[in-house]
Amino acid sequence: MASPTGPRPTEESLVIDTDRLSRLKQSTEGDLWTKHSIYKVPPYMFHPKKNAYEPHLVSIGPYHHGKPHLRSMEEHKHRALHHLLKRSNKHIDDYRKMLSDVLQDLMDSYEQLDDKWRDDRDKFLQLMILDGIFLLELLCSYSGIIKDYGINDPVFSFHGSVNILHYIVSDALMVENQLPLLVLERMVAVESGTMVEKDKFMQNYKILNNLVVGFFIPSMKPVPEIGEGLHVLDLVRKGMILGPPANTSRHLPSDVIRSASDLHDAGVEFRRSKTESIRDITFSNGILSLPIFIVEGGTESFYLNVLAFERLHPSTGREVSSFIAFMYGLINSEKDARLLRSLGFIQSTLGSDESIADLTKELARDMYFDPYSPLCEVRDALNLFYKKSMKQWSKRIREWRSNLMQNYFKTPWTLISVVAAAFLLALTMTQTYYTALAYYNNNPAPNPPTTPPH
Incomplete structure (x- = not known):
């Protein structure tokens, strides 16, 4: 039976590598x-x-x-x-x-x-x-x-x-x-x-x-x-x-970035970055600036090797890893890929929007934001904007509901009248339906002639 801490060391594995020493x-x-x-x-x-x-x-x-x-x-x-x-x-x-x-x-x-x-x-x-x-x-x-x-x-x-x-x-x-x-x-x-x-x-x-x-x-x-x-x-x-890693303050972990569709629905405007650098991603005054994300046949292999190099080489930053984690947050579904491609932020030869979403998912496997990355600031700002936007929508819905109750349902009798009217309307429609059905059952349409008329 194997040791709970793993296989037992063999005699061969205990040989000391004198050259390495x-x-x-x-x-x-x-x-x-x-x-x-x-x-x-x-x-x-x-x-x-x-x-x-x-x-x-x-x-x-x-x-x-x-x-x-x-x-x-x-x-x-x-x-x-x-x-x-x-x-x-x-x-x-x-x-x-x-x-x-x-x-x-x-x-x-x-x-x-x-x-x-x-x-x-x-x-x-x-x-x-x-x-x-x-x-x-x-x-x-x-x-x-x-x-x-x-x-x-x-x-x-x-x-x-x-x-x-x-x-x-x-x-x-x-x-x-x-x-x-x-x-x-x-x-x-x-x-x-x-x-x-x-x-x-x-x-x-x-x-x-x-x-x-x-x-x-x-x-x-x-x-x-x-x-x-x-x-x-x-x-x-x-x-x-396009340049050395930026020195930024450390960011505490935050919830994941909202998808492109959610951000778009919340009022975020998408614009092209001034450069094609993957670091040129900013968010200000409701505008998210992004470079073009090119997706083609060799994209997956290339990014996987860059990501591996960033993880294996200690003095290399994690800019590409953070970029992929950011893009995966934006492209969380086929709907997000379709939106970004329609806006011109994705250029793809893969064919389907589902393929783009699957690619970002595969690339982002085990990826996470570098806590020192400037993209953390962008992510946090987007999440804050989204939360404020959702609060504003909730506030507007509450205000609309309140105005409706105050202007149209000041007394319980008003609400009862509306419900009663709706009930009577439903009964009338039901009675009309059954009346028409009985008429057609009692007066069936004549059978079509078996031979064409002369």
């Missing part, structure tokens, strides 16, 4: 956790759609490297390497040397790096080079910076953009399928020769910001100043937020 001795626990930025999603966070965190076409980084269904893309990674070396007149050793200096930092970026990579550092370095060049070529080819791929290239061409690009974009935004941006920064430094002094680069991250945000969020022009990022997913998340 050695790494902990070299660095404090806090320092080690700070270096982590790429995570595996733990089982307790698994979404019912477990493949939401599993790449479908291309592996980036060590977590999914070598899986059978992803091997076909390895050939294209080697082609990208060949194109880059030929075009830049560089040698692969130039990239190898540049990354060797930061190899330990790159390895520490992964929270759960298998021992096979730690034992074979050269293999890990090759993986960083190959995957890094693939990403860089992808960004540069679709931005128009490089044009040495064929028009029928299966990946780096318009043909590729039509057929497989959406799979690559989805895979490149998965929390387990990330590469430290430090890899790309070093590669840009090799190509552009921007290294000045020791390991100091001339704002290569700005070049990468333009490439990454321009590729994943093409509507965002010009690219705002969002600072350095940890990896592609982190940069795209920052692009959605």
Whole structure:
């Protein structure tokens, strides 16, 4: 029988990981956790759609490297390497040397790096080079910076953009399928020769910001100043937020936000926000300003991975989590989705309003407001407005009832007269009905002729 506190530890589970202890001795626990930025999603966070965190076409980084269904893309990674070396007149050793200096930092970026990579550092370095060049070529080819791929290239061409690009974009935004941006920064430094002094680069991250945000969020022009990022997913998340997390006072838990339909019925007016930032949500003077919520095929996978990253990376805010919790409050039913879509606040390719409501419900599973989020202020203000509006309606109903009683039912005899009149009217209608029924029963309609008249 199992122990009430869980399965008993086996002899194998009690073996001490001396390598891990050695790494902990070299660095404090806090320092080690700070270096982590790429995570595996733990089982307790698994979404019912477990493949939401599993790449479908291309592996980036060590977590999914070598899986059978992803091997076909390895050939294209080697082609990208060949194109880059030929075009830049560089040698692969130039990239190898540049990354060797930061190899330990790159390895520490992964929270759960298998021992096979730690034992074979050269293999890990090759993986960083190959995957890094693939990403860089992808960004540069679709931005128009490089044009040495064929028009029928299966990946780096318009043909590729039509057929497989959406799979690559989805895979490149998965929390387990990330590469430290430090890899790309070093590669840009090799190509552009921007290294000045020791390991100091001339704002290569700005070049990468333009490439990454321009590729994943093409509507965002010009690219705002969002600072350095940890990896592609982190940069795209920052692009959605448009700035660092806001410092606000802590809010105590409140009841959930009212739905869009309830708020609309209570007199709330909906307007477009001035920007598309998910933080640009305000409520003032009865007007709720919202950005457009775009819902399409890859929306669920993208948001699930951003939400997972926010939960796993300690120094990352919870802006996206609070946004999803807020939108779920607004879109609580098919009726709410239909209202917001009719007002232009939802752009969807999913087809039905029910699908939109189901999506927000799935995304909001186990989500909650960050108590420090500015959206808490918006939520509380909306709830206060709704309660005041309902009180006003209740007051008007009471006043109407009071005026009715005072003006028309001043004495009990008035009420009795009205009731008696209504009763007599009902009796009269009933008598009329039965009289007409008796007439038609006694005078049935003639049967229709069996043959047409001549």
